[in-house]
Amino acid sequence: MSSKSIISIDMGGTKVLGSIINSKEGIISRVKVPTDQNSSDSAYIDSLANVVKAVIKESGYNAKKIVAVTLGIAGSVNPNTGVISLAPNLGLKNFNVKEALQAKVSFPVLIENDVNLAALGIKNFGVGKKATNMLSVFVGTGIGGGLILNKKIYRGSTFTAGEIGHVLVNKDGPVCGCGNRGCFEAFASRTAVVNQIIADIKSGKQSTLESYVKSGEKIKSKILAAAVNDGDTVAIKRVGESCEVIGSVLASLTNFINFDMIVLGGGMFEQLKDFMLPKIEITFNDYVLNAAAKDLDIATSELGGDAALWGGISLTEEFLGIKV
Numbered sequence: 001m002s003s004k005s006i007i008s009i010d011m012g013g014t015k016v017l018g019s020i021i022n023s024k025e026g027i028i029s030r031v032k033v034p035t036d037q038n039s040s041d042s043a044y045i046d047s048l049a050n051v052v053k054a055v056i057k058e059s060g061y062n063a064k065k066i067v068a069v070t071l072g073i074a075g076s077v078n079p080n081t082g083v084i085s086l087a088p089n090l091g092l093k094n095f096n097v098k099e100a101l102q103a104k105v106s107f108p109v110l111i112e113n114d115v116n117l118a119a120l121g122i123k124n125f126g127v128g129k130k131a132t133n134m135l136s137v138f139v140g141t142g143i144g145g146g147l148i149l150n151k152k153i154y155r156g157s158t159f160t161a162g163e164i165g166h167v168l169v170n171k172d173g174p175v176c177g178c179g180n181r182g183c184f185e186a187f188a189s190r191t192a193v194v195n196q197i198i199a200d201i202k203s204g205k206q207s208t209l210e211s212y213v214k215s216g217e218k219i220k221s222k223i224l225a226a227a228v229n230d231g232d233t234v235a236i237k238r239v240g241e242s243c244e245v246i247g248s249v250l251a252s253l254t255n256f257i258n259f260d261m262i263v264l265g266g267g268m269f270e271q272l273k274d275f276m277l278p279k280i281e282i283t284f285n286d287y288v289l290n291a292a293a294k295d296l297d298i299a300t301s302e303l304g305g306d307a308a309l310w311g312g313i314s315l316t317e318e319f320l321g322i323k324v
């Protein structure tokens with residue numbers, strides 16, 4: 001039994017996932033609490049404090065063994081100060097979540113971007129253990145990236161490094177959520193693929209996904225994967241095109257940074273990895289410089305949605321010097 005643990009929390013747009021975790025036993029306990037997207041900052045902090053209480057209560061874990069609370073946030077955050085400068089999905093802006101939550105709980109609070117935390121989790125507890133320079137890419141609603149350089153997370157000058165989803169693919173491409181045209185995620189995320197499929201169906205192409213378009217039901221990754229596995233030609237074509245874009249962007253970034261590992265994950269990729277990975281690799285090999293890919297592995301993250309929770313352990317060691 002490890003003598004210490006942390007409470008690692010993943011703050012999603014619709015739910016907060018809380019866990020007690022340490023490096024030896026892994027996830028000891030977890031709770032999931034829905035979040036009210038229209039709540040005030042103080043109500044949001046109250047709900048986080050309740051997650052901390054709930055995860056301790058449900059596990060019966062000795063609170064004295066907990067050394068920190070870590071928060072993974074989808075947005076731009078400064079882990080040194082604890083300020084969220086912008087988290088659009090959570091409705092938070094210029095808010096010091098670290099100070100606000102620390103006033104409510106008796107543990108030090110640490111924060112980090114959720115994708116950076118996932119990269120740290122993969123690097124230290126997942127397939128990335130041996131990697132020195134690693135890129136992790138999560139293909140789902142959008143496309144997120146985390147960068148490990150010389151075995152450490154690379155945050156950039158103003159904590160925005162790793163925004164791979166907004167790397168430009170084609171300046172005349174579709175409009176992206178960020179306001180620009182032709183970003184990587186505007187071509188290759190699940191959202192982009194589904195939008196293309198919907199347009200195909202509306203223009204008269206036959207697809208097993210037609211009923212979803214008619215009823216307006218959301219086409220999630222699982223449904224998309226089922227259509228591909230059923231041989232749906234529209235879905236296969238559009239997911240295949242997404243793989244070509246992913247492969248070419250990964251090759252381009254490998255030519256620039258010279259990684260020794262790329263780890264792929266995210267909702268859409270995890271559901272479709274048997275279909276997507278070989279296709280991504282073909283385009284990747286077409287565009288990468290041989291010398292840049294000499295020692296490179298392309299791997300699949302096996303930590304799934306828990307990668308960011310594991311990353312909290314690394315954050316605790318980095319900022320508090322405590323191994324848990």
Ligand SMILES: [Zn+2]
Binds near residue numbers: 166176
């Ligand atoms: Zn963009």
